[in-house]
Amino acid sequence: MLEDGPSVVHDVSLAAAVGRRALPIRLCTAFTRSLGAQHATMSLFPCLEQWQLLYASDEGALRAEAAQFAHADGPSVSAALEARTVFVPEVRGADDRSHAPDWSDDLPGVRHVLALALHREFRPVGVICLYFTRPTQLPAAHITEAERAADVAREELLRWRPAHADPAGPQPVWATDTRAARWERIHRAAGYVAEREDCPVGDALAWLQTASTRRKQSLLDTCDLVLQPAGARPGGRRRAPAVAS
CATH class of the missing domain: 3.30.450.40 (GAF domain)
Incomplete structure (x- = not known):
């Protein structure tokens, strides 16, 4: 010690x-x-x-x-x-x-x-x-x-x-x-949010964590929701809310 x-x-x-x-x-x-x-x-x-x-x-x-x-x-x-x-x-x-x-x-x-x-x-x-x-x-x-x-x-x-x-x-x-499968999905979701919101990937990752806590979901579930293809959601449009929200 x-x-x-x-x-x-x-x-x-x-x-x-x-x-x-x-x-x-x-x-x-x-x-x-x-x-x-x-x-x-x-x-x-x-x-x-x-x-x-x-x-x-x-x-x-x-x-x-x-x-x-x-x-x-x-x-x-x-x-x-x-x-x-x-x-x-x-x-x-x-x-x-x-x-x-x-x-x-x-x-x-x-x-x-x-x-x-x-x-x-x-x-x-x-x-x-x-x-x-x-x-x-x-x-x-x-x-x-x-x-x-x-x-x-x-x-x-x-x-x-x-x-x-x-x-x-x-x-x-x-x-x-290597245990990259889940990590890769998390970062694909972060990349999508970062591109959509024109923000750093680190900020997008932080937003995903906050969103998962707010929704009482796992981080992976939140990322999978972001990565759903167009048409999989009501309205047919994949959507990532603003990072600052």
Whole structure:
């Protein structure tokens, strides 16, 4: 834990210095050991329409990440869309199940979630998501330290990403598990809204999230509604309300 030894920034910096091929696992291990998490995942975005899972520490981490994609909602998705850290201090809201998010049903035993956005000038680069199954104190100072460590991780990922993404190379630097289908639908909807409203894609993504919350729908359902072909709705016209509404 942070108070008992070197900082997470120190640990992540050391992990980043040891070889590129094992970089995802080394970075995730540094975060889990320093912050006391039990599971971790790391995802990379080669472009906005792709989401590649670089590393999952175990089956529990893989299930937790898959649950968020199934609902197109959760800390990993929100951290990526909003380019900010998302901390869920109590996944199940103590004993009140009525306020628990849908994705939490698929995360049995997970108490806290910390999703660290890897971004540059609000452009998503990736996400490191940490899952805690034991009660863990994560004060604001520890989260701030983790964000600084995430910046170190981001720079190392960006340093090696060209080699990873080069199709002419003999093989990728890191093996990946792509989970792009839902992400691609979200970004197609955002692109449609952005073009219609003449606004940045980031603003369109934020509007879609707000709209899904207002309508009590999943983000994916809202995006699918936007992407309905002409004629599928009453009046025969696909419509995206103004982003500012």
